[in-house]
Amino acid sequence: MDQHQERASYSTRSMTESEPIVHNIFENKTGSWQYIVADPSTNAAAIIDPVLDYDPISGTISTKTADSLLSMVKRNGYKVDMILETHAHADHLTAASYLKHRLVKEQGDLDTPIICIGKRINEIQKTWGERYNIPVAEYQGVFDKLFDDDETFHVGNMSAKAIHLPGHTPDLMGYKIRDCVFVGDSVFNADLGSARADFPGGSAEDLFRSGRKLLSLPNDVKIYTGHDYPPEGREAPLPYMSVRDHRGKNKHLKDGTSEKDFVKLRRERDVTLAEPKLLHQSLQMNIRAGRLPAPTDTGLRMLHIPLKMKEAQW
Template sequence: MSDDTNIEKAIEQVNGVLAGNPRAPHVKAFFHEPTFTATYVVSDDQTKRAAIIDSVWDFDQPSGRTSLEAADEIIDYVREAGLTVDWILETHAHADHLSAAPYLQEKLGGEMAIGRDIVTVQGVFGKVFNEGTEFERDGSQFDRLLEDGDELMIGDIPLIALHVPGHTPADIAYIVGDAAFIGDTMFMPDYGSARADFPGGNARNLYRSVRRLMRLPDKTRVFLCHDYKAPNRTEFVWETTMLAQRTANVHLHEDVDEDEFVDMRTQRDATLEMPRLILPAIQVNMRGGHLPPPEDDGTSYLKMPVNKL
């Protein structure tokens, strides 16, 4: 199925919700300020089925200690709301926080899913961290690998997966009813776009992915993975509309052409420091949220490659 067919299918779905069929999903956001990450519980109010998107496992880098406060908050909400979790979804292998997906799956059930191109990320970072042959680079750490256009259900509400590479090669956006969960493709309109200089990232691909998403109807609810508060804004915000993105995104509004964006993004990325948690986060997230296997003393260790990134 072509890219055009899949985005047209998503457009039709959003328009259907706006017209009253199917119904819109309920979205509950949890903002994790230490990593500036928004996690979402997306549910069908009638069937009480749900999905969790982009969860966070707390990690204190100086001490190497983990905690589960952010994940437990989600578990409490799901149980109090009487929801059944069918899916635990990742938009990509995050470089700025560790995923709590396995812990959530243990406590709440559901299948873990990510884009099929996670295998590309595993191949690249398997070399960066000099992982041995015991590290599987086939995405088998996840229950399902999603292709562009794949369809899932959250109760009676359809979900369409769209492959939107650029920030990483594996990024997936989830269109659930009239709501688009777009990962790190875009931030709030006053903040702009995600970087594209990680291994496998590509600013030109990011531009094209965003333009594809911007074909969604104006009233599409757009939910972001992060917010960092733009200059002169005092509050964190993680929800906007596609109309606002199309007309007002400071990096990607409709009057910005591809070459202009690529030049801006390339120059901007060259000035950015690496994310604070990229080394531990990628080692965990490319394993589906699991730590590396314990060594002979029973402890898991995270590597710190020197002068490699």
């Protein structure tokens, strides 16, 4: 399987009302879905949850994945108005700031895209900024737009809405653009179920309610996930399933599942999960919206990796 897989889908609800063109780009190393959502009537576009490549062995950041997004934007003649983050990811680094920097050069200062996230990112920044001893100046004001719950906006002529979906993290925001909703790490595809809820500020109860909120949308709405880890028997990652499919098949959230049963299942599973491989690197970069740490006096840019010892030896 190639590292990056891309598909484009087209919604056709009405000939008089623009439906989004959705490009689904899968980043294989972290199992992450990235999206370019474009308005065919204006070529305005949004990029959702872009990935910055990182090699933990060498500590090297690279931009191959992000550059492939830029190539797709250019090839289709899109103008990117915004970069939407569903939350501060704990499993991959965001390419938001890199993409903004490049798009300013390519689109011009008057068409600078804005980096957007839910308003509760302030809580996440404080929690993790203090934990990693990051200067406040390095993460304060790095996002251009903080969405309120249920705030409406537009991608070109297409109406869109920010939907608060807490549980995996308290800041998680989904983005509904016409009949597509991009949900980050809340609902996964039906054969996986749901995301973990054991990070600081996470809540299995909230995750259940967020999942059922999504499954209360009209049956034909497409739920686009932030990740996919195809289980045995399914070869290819899937970017979305319909609300109808989730209501009938989602192994954690299908119709008839009680909150009590979901919470029990989620808690029992979460205690068995290891922390994400890129947890520390991701959070330190992502609360900065993907900006690099300030260089030290020696010119090096540093991330903090906590040490763990089974027993104190001295």
